[in-house]
Amino acid sequence: MIKQKKEDSVWKRRKQKINKSLLNEYDLIIIGGGITGAGAALDAASRGLSVLLLEKNDFASGTSSRSTKLIHGGLRYLKQLEFALIKETGRERSIIHHLAPHLVVPEKMLLPITETGEYGKILTSLGLGIYDYLAGVKGEDRKEMISAKKTQKLEPMLSVKGLNGSAVYSEYRTDDARLVLANILTAERYGATCLSYMEVKDFVLEDDKITSVVAKDIQSGESLTYHAKQVVSATGPWVEKVLGLVDESEHKRMLRTKGVHLVFPYDKLPVQQSIYFEVGDGRMIFAIPRGAVTYLGTTDTFYSKSIDKVKVSQKDVSYLLDAANNAFKKIKLKPEDIISSWAGLRSLAYEEGKDPSELSRKDEIHESESGLISIFGGKLTGYRKMAERLIDIVVERSSKKKVKKCSTEKIALTSNPFKDYKEVKNAISKLAQKLKGLPHAELRAKQLVHLYGQPALDMIDKVKKSEEKEIEEYILTQEIRHAVQHEHVYTLEDYIVRRSAMLYFDPMRLQEYKKHIVQSLGQELQWSEEQNTQALDRIKELLKEVSEF
Ligand code: FAD
Numbered sequence: 001m002i003k004q005k006k007e008d009s010v011w012k013r014r015k016q017k018i019n020k021s022l023l024n025e026y027d028l029i030i031i032g033g034g035i036t037g038a039g040a041a042l043d044a045a046s047r048g049l050s051v052l053l054l055e056k057n058d059f060a061s062g063t064s065s066r067s068t069k070l071i072h073g074g075l076r077y078l079k080q081l082e083f084a085l086i087k088e089t090g091r092e093r094s095i096i097h098h099l100a101p102h103l104v105v106p107e108k109m110l111l112p113i114t115e116t117g118e119y120g121k122i123l124t125s126l127g128l129g130i131y132d133y134l135a136g137v138k139g140e141d142r143k144e145m146i147s148a149k150k151t152q153k154l155e156p157m158l159s160v161k162g163l164n165g166s167a168v169y170s171e172y173r174t175d176d177a178r179l180v181l182a183n184i185l186t187a188e189r190y191g192a193t194c195l196s197y198m199e200v201k202d203f204v205l206e207d208d209k210i211t212s213v214v215a216k217d218i219q220s221g222e223s224l225t226y227h228a229k230q231v232v233s234a235t236g237p238w239v240e241k242v243l244g245l246v247d248e249s250e251h252k253r254m255l256r257t258k259g260v261h262l263v264f265p266y267d268k269l270p271v272q273q274s275i276y277f278e279v280g281d282g283r284m285i286f287a288i289p290r291g292a293v294t295y296l297g298t299t300d301t302f303y304s305k306s307i308d309k310v311k312v313s314q315k316d317v318s319y320l321l322d323a324a325n326n327a328f329k330k331i332k333l334k335p336e337d338i339i340s341s342w343a344g345l346r347s348l349a350y351e352e353g354k355d356p357s358e359l360s361r362k363d364e365i366h367e368s369e370s371g372l373i374s375i376f377g378g379k380l381t382g383y384r385k386m387a388e389r390l391i392d393i394v395v396e397r398s399s400k401k402k403v404k405k406c407s408t409e410k411i412a413l414t415s416n417p418f419k420d421y422k423e424v425k426n427a428i429s430k431l432a433q434k435l436k437g438l439p440h441a442e443l444r445a446k447q448l449v450h451l452y453g454q455p456a457l458d459m460i461d462k463v464k465k466s467e468e469k470e471i472e473e474y475i476l477t478q479e480i481r482h483a484v485q486h487e488h489v490y491t492l493e494d495y496i497v498r499r500s501a502m503l504y505f506d507p508m509r510l511q512e513y514k515k516h517i518v519q520s521l522g523q524e525l526q527w528s529e530e531q532n533t534q535a536l537d538r539i540k541e542l543l544k545e546v547s548e549f
Contacts (some may be wrong), residue, residue: 009526010484021193026052028394029213029228031200034064034118035380037234038183039387045190046411047404052226054215056199058494062182062236066344067496068286068298071096071104071172071381073135078127089381090135093172100182100413101421102453105491107173110155110275115162117278117506128167154273157328176380177498182413196488203246211370230394232373237345239376246370256345257356260316262299263340269294279323283357291443293505297321300356303345310343317549340507340546347376384408417455431457437466476513479518484524506541514539
């Protein structure tokens with residue numbers, strides 16, 4: 001009989017990793033584990049630089065788990081005449097889709113055109129034509145203009161008043177937090193060390209230049225000093241705070257705006273496909289169906305309160321509910337219909353006198369006297385190009401010889417990637433077969449494959465159980481085990497918010513299986529009875545926080 005080696009506890013492994021991380025001097029330390037930091041870590045490590053990434057919370061716990069979750073060219077940039085940005089983000093969409101076809105999936109958008117809207121049919125057609133051309137969109141994916149009658153057929157819920165027709169065009173949908181994780185895990189495969197729950201508190205300078213970074217291990221409380229030749233701050237909304245640790249004379253460069261999304265059970269907002277519709281104030285909002293829910297967003301309002309606790313306000317709720325209730329007939333969404341929500345902050349370059357929606361979404365790179373390179377702004381969609389530009393600067397300043405050129409365009413974002421979207425669909429069917437005892441086997445299989453990729457198939461054996469509850473508990477145990485063992489999960493929220501997105505997109509399952517989830521997580525993370533009880537209370541608190549205003 002082969003005796004299986006008992007795995008070290010997740011805490012022991014973390015401690016060993018931290019001890020090892022202290023032995024090096026790094027070519028580059030990256031502060032911040034959102035998409036910007038994670039993308040930069042992969043770019044730098046794959047060029048042969050030694051890289052340490054420090055994240056104060058969980059990876060993607062900042063803006064990068066609170067976006068609209070679209071990999072999109074950004075139609076709104078057309079209005080701002082930002083052609084270079086459209087071209088870059090437009091092309092990036094299909095590159096990232098090829099690097100992770102299970103995670104960045106094609107999504108058709110319906111864009112209704114109304115008499116009172118800002119653009120008529122001709123201008124929309126022209127605009128989308130330019131959009132497709134700049135983004136290199138080909139074949140069936142090109143935009144299609146549709147009559148009012150056909151639009152009503154495609155989306156019977158749309159208000160007919162003033163409807164002139166619509167356009168259908170192509171974008172991609174993702175899970176932002178998992179895209180960050182995919183970059184972190186891939187960077188680690190290229191030798192980067194990525195540590196979460198490690199907050200940068202200070203810098204050590206010699207001759208006015210940064211030589212070391214002082215970080216606090218949030219879990220042990222220990223203070224650790226790391227030596228680095230170069231330091232990048234990819235801390236999104238916290239960029240100015242981190243810059244303030246080293247250079248207090250820096251003037252204001254950033255504005256923050258808040259964006260909110262609300263989630264409803266699908267039958268409360270049963271759109272047939274994703275819709276991008278205009279609101280009375282001229283802004284555009286998405287309604288996106290996803291599994292058993294539809295989500296709606298986003299708002300865009302100036303924000304100057306706490307960066308660490310960004311909340312959905314009643315005003316945000318009323319704005320989005322009014323928008324949906326005006327755009328769709330036969331629905332009357334109420335605050336009680338909301339089952340989840342999230343709020344995030346955009347970090348945008350300061351421009352005098354502009355409205356939130358008019359501010360450019362371009363990224364900004366700032367080099368301070370101390371040598372700290374700060375990067376902020378940009379989009380989830382453009383992260384790979386942002387990383388390339390950033391690491392080009394790092395390489396230019398580095399004394400290291402023979403550093404490779406950027407090759408992330410060809411680096412798959414999982415160790416065992418699907419070749420294309422067809423393979424993803426086949427995997428979903430295969431997994432649905434294994435789960436056929438479940439009433440919504442296809443939906444659950446889709447969810448699992450989109451979240452975990454190929455490992456979803458290895459994770460789930462042929463399920464021998466027949467009761468729905470037993471099957472679901474078995475899947476959750478497997479998911480949790482995989483997430484803790486392979487995906488840097490250390491807390492309840494790491495799993496229910498950023499690995500499984502259950503709090504946002506499946507709060508009903510979270511409510512129903514909360515005891516089992518806590519039990520499985522508790523087992524993997526070696527929680528005490530008291531910690532288990534605290535986790536159960538926290539789930540109740542979170543479910544309330546995201547749905548009651
Ligand atoms: P963040 O994700 O905020 O990461 C910064 C990280 O730094 C955080 O994790 C934080 O904990 C960490 N940190 C801070 N201080 C420290 C410290 N002292 N030590 C260690 N770590 C620290 N883009 C798209 O392409 N598509 C979309 O659909 C889209 N929708 C959006 C909708 C909304 C409402 C918003 C707000 C943005 C949206 N964006 C979208 C933009 C996109 O989400 C952001 O550009 C991107 O997530 C920013 O990533 P980041 O890594 O720069 O910042």
